[in-house]
Amino acid sequence: MSKNATKSDNEAPQVLAAKDVKKEKEYDFFKVVQGYLDKAADVLALEPFVRTILSQPKNELIINFPVKMDSGEVRLFKGYRVQHNNLLGPFKGGMRYHPSVTLDDVKALASMMTWKSALMRLPYGGGKGGIKFDPKAVSSGELQRITRRFTHALGENIGPDYDIPAPDVGTNSQTMAWMMDTYANMVGSSAKQSVKGVVTGKPVASGGTLGRTKATAQGLVYCVIEWAKENNFELEGKTMTVQGFGNVGSYTALILAKLGVSTVAVGDHTGYLYNPEGFNAHKLQEHVAKNGSIQGYPGGKPITREEFFKTKSDIFAPCALENQIGEEEARVLDCKLIAEGANGPTTPEGEKILLDKGIVILPDVLANSGGVTVSYYEWVQNKRSESWTEEEVDAKLEKAMKRAYKEVADFARSKKTDLRVAAYALALSRIESVYKEREIFP
Ligand code: NAD
Secondary structure: OOOOHHHHOOOOOOOOHHOOOOOOOOOOOHHHHHHHHHHHHHHOOOOOHHHHHHHOOEEEEEEEEEEEEEOEEEEEEEEEEEEEOOOOOOOEEEEEEOOOOOOHHHHHHHHHHHHHHHHHOOOEEEEEEEOOOOOHHHHHHHHHHHHHHHHHHHHHHEEEOOEEEEEOOOOHHHHHHHHHHHHHHHOOOHHHHHHHHHHOOOOOOHHOOOOOOOOOHHHHHHHHHHHHHHHOOOOOOOEEEEOOHHHHHHHHHHHHHHHHOOOEEEOOEEEEOOOOOOOHHHHHHHHHHOOOOOOOOOOOEEEEEEEEOOOOEEEEOOOOOOOEOOOOOHHHHOOOEOOOOOOEEEEEHHHHHHHOOOOEEEEEHHHHOOOHHHHHHOOOOOHHHHOHHHHHHHHHHHHHHHHHHHHHHHHHHHOOOOHHHHHHHHHHHHHHHHHHHHHHOO
8 A cells, every 4th residue: 555545555354265365466557568668679679768658657646635425524535647658649548447447557557548549540649547446436526526626627638629638437428527627627718618628438419429339349249350351260159258347348248249159158357157058139228227236137157256267268358457467367268369348457477377378368559449449430430529320330340450450460460479578569660650750858
């Protein structure tokens, strides 16, 4: 725990039985991501000055802010915004509300946004933020006050052409509506209409885009389809296991179900369920929307985390948090493909075992980049005062994901490297070429 820990830092609820919680070994997420950067930089023989600049974020902001709770008590919350790089465009990345949020994790996630934006050829850099608390443990009114107070405290550190937040773990379109409204009220009446693009992932009526809610999962599925085509892998009739049944996990299960892939095991922060007949993803999603978790869903048999990872399936979609597939999990995983909906779910040690076993990993930086891609479509619509149809959004996303998958797969083949290093290297090479053209000020 940090020296500056507040009361809120200590309030992470223990929902899972100890056996079902991933053992918290020392895990330095930022160091892990930097390790991938170094590997990719070596493959590219990246200009040393570019590696130096990208090795740390440009700005790291920590804000302790007070909020009056329903009880009248004043609690102090710790919020973060890390702005990794804005060479290619405004900082861009989600806001995470979770008890485990730390500065180092946010730094890792912010840098990954830089690679994702560059890989997807978006005019964005990378950023990430969050607040260290459990959003499920506060009332809706408290959640709104926490969000508004944090947005106010961020002030000019965010903006539609400077730094653009979006949803991530523990936040959603409602959170974005509150952030946008707070920001709009800070800029004065004449600018109100022009700042809708300060956040993406808004509700459609408030300036969001159709297709954004499912975008990350949709992009993941487009990637899986491309891999399946390339490998003569018939998706119809295959099975899947999904860890995390929030935004990304639930839509992944739902969209793949339409292609004939049945989800046989699921898990979230409350536990794991097994159903060899396949879950009804739609009903399970409704259950989660109503109850906040998969707990109590009648259509599955409770299993342990260990049993979940041992469940045989064709595709495993980790869609929860980082550091979930370590050595132990990698050894028992029995699948052909891992499609990383989550950011950083596989540890380097786990990855080595998986690759040695011949399991293909569609890496986060590529596989879950559909979210930021459709966020970009939302931002463009806001700038142009346009509303695109869901078909238009999906068609553009499909094209973008197909191209990115092909580029990454081709690069991996030509350089005899894995898909993760290939994705990082492609992103880095795009950033490097701009640094070489523009050089360093002054
Ligand atoms: P979410 O809050 O909607 O869902 C998170 C899910 O993870 C929930 O089902 C939760 O119960 C589960 N979870 C939390 N702690 C867990 C634990 N210890 N064990 C098992 N499950 C646990 O969040 P989301 O938006 O779906 O994000 C999930 C992942 O996808 C994150 O890594 C996020 O960074 C990544 N991602 C999200 C987006 C997006 O557009 N939302 C885009 C790109 C990447």
